[in-house]
Amino acid sequence: MKFKFLAFGLSGIxxxxxxxxxxxGKGINxxxxxxxxxxxxxxxxxPVEISELRNSLGNIGLGASKIQEMGKGHREYIIRTAQVIExxxxxxxxxxxxxxxxxxxxxxxxxxxxxxxxxxxxLNSLDKGELTAALQDMFSDQAAEMADKIVSFRVxxxxxxxxTQIQDLGISREAVEHLKEKTYLSRLTVLSKETVGPQxxxxxxxxxxxxxxxxxIGMLIYIGIRFKxxxxxxxxxxxxxxxxxxxxxxxxxxxxxxxxxxxxxxTIVGYxxxxxxxxxxxxxxxIKTLRKHTFQEVLDSSINQTLSRTVITSGTTLxxxxxxxxxxxxxxxxxxxxxxxxxxxxxYSSIYQSCSWLYFWKxxxxxxxxxxx
Amino acid sequence: xxxxxxxxxxxxxxxxxxxxxLAYPPGEKINLGLDLEGxxxxxxxxxxxxxxxxxxxxxxxxxxxQLKRKNIEYEKITKGEIGKFSIQKINPDQxxxxxNLLDDYFKEWNYSVIGDTFSLxxxxxxxxxxxxxxxxxxxxxxxxxxxxxxxxxxxxxxQGLGGERLIVELPxxxxxxxxxxxxxxxAILQWKLVNAGPAxxxxxxxxxxxxxxxxxxxxxxxxPKRTEGGYYLVSRVAPITGQDLRAARQSTDEWNSxxxxxxxxxxxxxxxxxxxxxxxxxxxSIILDGRVQSVATIEDVIPAATGGIIRGKFxxxxxxxxxxxxxxGSLPATIKTLENRTIGPSLxxxxxxxxxxxxxxxxxxVLVFMVFYYRLSGFNAIAALxxxxxxxxxxxxxxxxxxxxxxxxxxxxxIGMAVDANVLVFERIRExxxxxxxxxxxxxxGFSRAFRTILDANVTTxxxxxxxxQFGTGPIRGFAVTLIIGITASMFTAVFxxxxxxxxxxxxxxxxxxLSI
Numbered sequence: 001m002k003f004k005f006l007a008f009g010l011s012g013i014x015x016x017x018x019x020x021x022x023x024x025g026k027g028i029n030x031x032x033x034x035x036x037x038x039x040x041x042x043x044x045x046x047p048v049e050i051s052e053l054r055n056s057l058g059n060i061g062l063g064a065s066k067i068q069e070m071g072k073g074h075r076e077y078i079i080r081t082a083q084v085i086e087x088x089x090x091x092x093x094x095x096x097x098x099x100x101x102x103x104x105x106x107x108x109x110x111x112x113x114x115x116x117x118x119x120x121x122x123l124n125s126l127d128k129g130e131l132t133a134a135l136q137d138m139f140s141d142q143a144a145e146m147a148d149k150i151v152s153f154r155v156x157x158x159x160x161x162x163x164t165q166i167q168d169l170g171i172s173r174e175a176v177e178h179l180k181e182k183t184y185l186s187r188l189t190v191l192s193k194e195t196v197g198p199q200x201x202x203x204x205x206x207x208x209x210x211x212x213x214x215x216x217i218g219m220l221i222y223i224g225i226r227f228k229x230x231x232x233x234x235x236x237x238x239x240x241x242x243x244x245x246x247x248x249x250x251x252x253x254x255x256x257x258x259x260x261x262x263x264x265x266x267t268i269v270g271y272x273x274x275x276x277x278x279x280x281x282x283x284x285x286x287i288k289t290l291r292k293h294t295f296q297e298v299l300d301s302s303i304n305q306t307l308s309r310t311v312i313t314s315g316t317t318l319x320x321x322x323x324x325x326x327x328x329x330x331x332x333x334x335x336x337x338x339x340x341x342x343x344x345x346x347x348y349s350s351i352y353q354s355c356s357w358l359y360f361w362k363x364x365x366x367x368x369x370x371x372x373x
Numbered sequence: 374x375x376x377x378x379x380x381x382x383x384x385x386x387x388x389x390x391x392x393x394x395l396a397y398p399p400g401e402k403i404n405l406g407l408d409l410e411g412x413x414x415x416x417x418x419x420x421x422x423x424x425x426x427x428x429x430x431x432x433x434x435x436x437x438x439q440l441k442r443k444n445i446e447y448e449k450i451t452k453g454e455i456g457k458f459s460i461q462k463i464n465p466d467q468x469x470x471x472x473n474l475l476d477d478y479f480k481e482w483n484y485s486v487i488g489d490t491f492s493l494x495x496x497x498x499x500x501x502x503x504x505x506x507x508x509x510x511x512x513x514x515x516x517x518x519x520x521x522x523x524x525x526x527x528x529x530x531x532q533g534l535g536g537e538r539l540i541v542e543l544p545x546x547x548x549x550x551x552x553x554x555x556x557x558x559x560a561i562l563q564w565k566l567v568n569a570g571p572a573x574x575x576x577x578x579x580x581x582x583x584x585x586x587x588x589x590x591x592x593x594x595x596x597p598k599r600t601e602g603g604y605y606l607v608s609r610v611a612p613i614t615g616q617d618l619r620a621a622r623q624s625t626d627e628w629n630s631x632x633x634x635x636x637x638x639x640x641x642x643x644x645x646x647x648x649x650x651x652x653x654x655x656x657x658s659i660i661l662d663g664r665v666q667s668v669a670t671i672e673d674v675i676p677a678a679t680g681g682i683i684r685g686k687f688x689x690x691x692x693x694x695x696x697x698x699x700x701x702g703s704l705p706a707t708i709k710t711l712e713n714r715t716i717g718p719s720l721x722x723x724x725x726x727x728x729x730x731x732x733x734x735x736x737x738x739v740l741v742f743m744v745f746y747y748r749l750s751g752f753n754a755i756a757a758l759x760x761x762x763x764x765x766x767x768x769x770x771x772x773x774x775x776x777x778x779x780x781x782x783x784x785x786x787x788i789g790m791a792v793d794a795n796v797l798v799f800e801r802i803r804e805x806x807x808x809x810x811x812x813x814x815x816x817x818x819g820f821s822r823a824f825r826t827i828l829d830a831n832v833t834t835x836x837x838x839x840x841x842x843q844f845g846t847g848p849i850r851g852f853a854v855t856l857i858i859g860i861t862a863s864m865f866t867a868v869f870x871x872x873x874x875x876x877x878x879x880x881x882x883x884x885x886x887x888l889s890i
Binding site for chain 2: 041043097127128129154155156157158159189190191192193194195196197199200207208210211214215218219222223226259260262263266267269270271273274275277278281305306308309312313315316317318319320321322323324327328329331332335336339
């Protein structure tokens with residue numbers, strides 16, 4: 001409680017930075033889920049420099065696309081095509097899809113185009129049925145089994161780099177030669193392609209805001225029932241603070257705001273309240289037992305009594321989210337990042353902010369019941 | 374051992390067995406989401422205006438027919454906005470007659486008269502019904518097509534109540550572009566007489582018609598994939614449509630190129646027979662979704678039972694897909710793609726690997742921490758945690774919930790948050806012990822006093838997760854579900870089971886002065 005003004009000051013500054021960032025700064029970097037667009041994850045056979053990709057895309061007039069490397073080894077990339085054409089929505093999403101295809105074509109290069117024109121097919125994109133069919137004419141009995149082996153190898157590795165890899169799977173030399181006649185190995189494979197139309201994005205923004213606001217109201221009602229109204233308001237102010245600070249820090253980090261990030265923010269709402277409630281629960285108990293003490297003393301001792309618990313729980317949660325952030329892979333990393341910020345902010349605010357709001361509530365409204373002396 | 378204790382142990386063992394039975398083997402019992410298994414997540418908008426337009430067109434034809442029969446004069450009928458049309462320049466003396474006709478036979482339409490023009494608009498409830506129907510029909514048609522194509526366990530649902538959007542989820546699809554084509558083709562098939570064409574542009578096409586399209590004809594383009602392209606002038610009325618088809622099958626034409634063979638229903642067959650006999654020597658086009666596929670001259674009368682073939686520059690795959698689409702029926706309206714997320718199987722496999730190792734690492738970290746901080750009691754918390762995960766898996770498979778990548782994140786988060794209940798209890802017990810109470814009573818008060826806090830704290834997280842479930846689609850829902858189940862289960866494991874473990878340990882010991890916490 002001693003540090004309440006310091007804490008308010010710090011949070012105030014962060015939120016102010018957030019507001020400035022929204023109004024005059026760059027604001028939030030919305031991902032395709034919100035803006036619409038195409039996101040392509042690619043894996044190359046051999047390491048490729050990011051500058052080479054940029055050149056290839058520049059050649060077809062898509063130099064503005066964002067290219068981001070995934071993991072290490074210069075083999076996996078995420079490409080987000082720049083926004084295209086304003087106009088009718090229908091055209092827009094079709095355009096997105098076409099551009100997505102052009103990106104892949106451009107990166108594949110001329111050699112593959114001619115291979116495809118000769119009637120060869122990319123072994124890295126044949127499905128199990130097609131592969132079986134390709135092997136059927138010479139290896140009728142084993143065709144299905146071979147196709148199975150090849151496909152599961154491909155699923156495991158992401159891309160087949162070389163025909164010798166297939167031979168290493170225990171597939172006969174003749175079969176490999178047969179495949180070589182019918183197929184080629186593309187230099188890249190598409191791991192995923194996500195195209196989102198602008199309508200979906202609009203909807204999402206509205207629904208995300210609604211969900212967050214309704215969750216806050218839900219919390220207010222629940223605490224209002226279980227505690228006194230002043231507790232509910234204090235808790236919700238603390239939560240709103242958490243959401244704002246988390247979003248601000250997230251925005252400054254420059255990461256893209258996508259669906260999982262919204263999920264993380266909503267989880268933070270629930271999580272941070274958790275800490276606050278434990279403290280408020282103590283306050284409620286202490287008001288009854290520590291009758292001789294002032295309200296401020298009650299608040300202080302409540303915070304202190306629950307401090308070790310607050311720190312430990314946040315600690316274990318932080319450990320797990322950290323594990324997710326470090327080992328969970330690129331796809332989930334934005335979510336984990338947001339959770340890390342949220343857990344830290346939520347813990348800080350439960351300790352330094354929640355009780356201060358309670359204190360002000362009592363000072364300003366002077367409720368007669370439930371707040372002790 | 375006390376009797377109560379024994380029953381509690383039996384209960385816990387039963388719960389463990391049940392959960393294991395439900396979740397084992399996890400590879401088969403746990404339903405993986407598209408982001409882990411690979412597949413397509415599609416959102417379509419059904420353009421329900423199309424259904425209204427089709428209905429309006431049919432009603433106009435019906436009205437023209439009636440007006441002709443009653444010898445009512447008018448200059449023309451023009452379509453206005455969606456669900457609206459007007460009869461223009463009527464004979465004022467026949468106004469009453471028209472009103473009677475509309476009142477008797479066109480109850481689905483509101484009308485008003487201004488001067489010599491009747492304006493008709495479709496009643497709102499009728500339009501709403503048509504829109505609703507078209508979405509349902511679209512859903513059914515897509516379902517049929519996807520089933521025919523052989524996608525395992527597709528999910529096709531309307532988004533929201535009365536929504537015009539369809540969510541289509543197709544796990545394990547290996548050939549996304551082909552599937553997309555199969556779903557999106559409207560598949561309105563028509564046979565129409567060709568009056569002119571193909572011509573390279575409209576002007577050349579309409580040269581013999583004074584540059585204007587005659588009222589009973591329309592201009593269509595050739596499908597660039599199947600013909601040389603260009604423009605065709607065809608009759609507006611189609612004597613035969615896809616609705617007259619009895620069956621479609623893969624076939625070949627006389628040059629052995631792939632083609633679609635079809636037979637017609639009795640009624641349609643008779644109509645086709647009559648039509649071909651009346652139009653011998655004229656070119657007949659086959660039109661799919663407003664694009665001319667092929668044109669052939671009617672050389673013979675085609676008897677009702679024979680049927681025929683649809684020719685075009687088809688590949689075997691094209692024919693296979695077209696037959697499938699024709700069998701499944703046409704869409705009542707065009708559909709627009711709003712969202713198309715295609716995840717390859719190897720990305721999912723990678724996510725599973727990384728997700729599982731994150732879970733393992735998170736578990737180990739928490740375990741080390743708890744044992745370091747709470748000594749032997751830490752193992753109690755870990756036992757509770759492991760049981761929690763087993764129950765979570767059992768519940769996931771029982772509710773047939775889908776495990777997604779965010780769902781895995783939910784499990785990891787549950788690991789961190791579920792120990793919270795243990796921490797709350799252990800901290801209380803420590804406090805009680807430091808006040809000098811006995812081990813036995815410290816544990817009892819510790820659990821009873823911490824329970825209310827645990828309940829309050831967990832309910833709020835669950836409330837947030839419920840809102841999340843409401844808000845999210847696929848993957849996010851998976852997260853909300855694991856979080857809700859995990860936290861609910863933690864109330865059982867961290868409170869009931871942990872308490873039980875303490876009880877068992879203490880009941881075996883003679884001396885009860887010390888507790889490793």
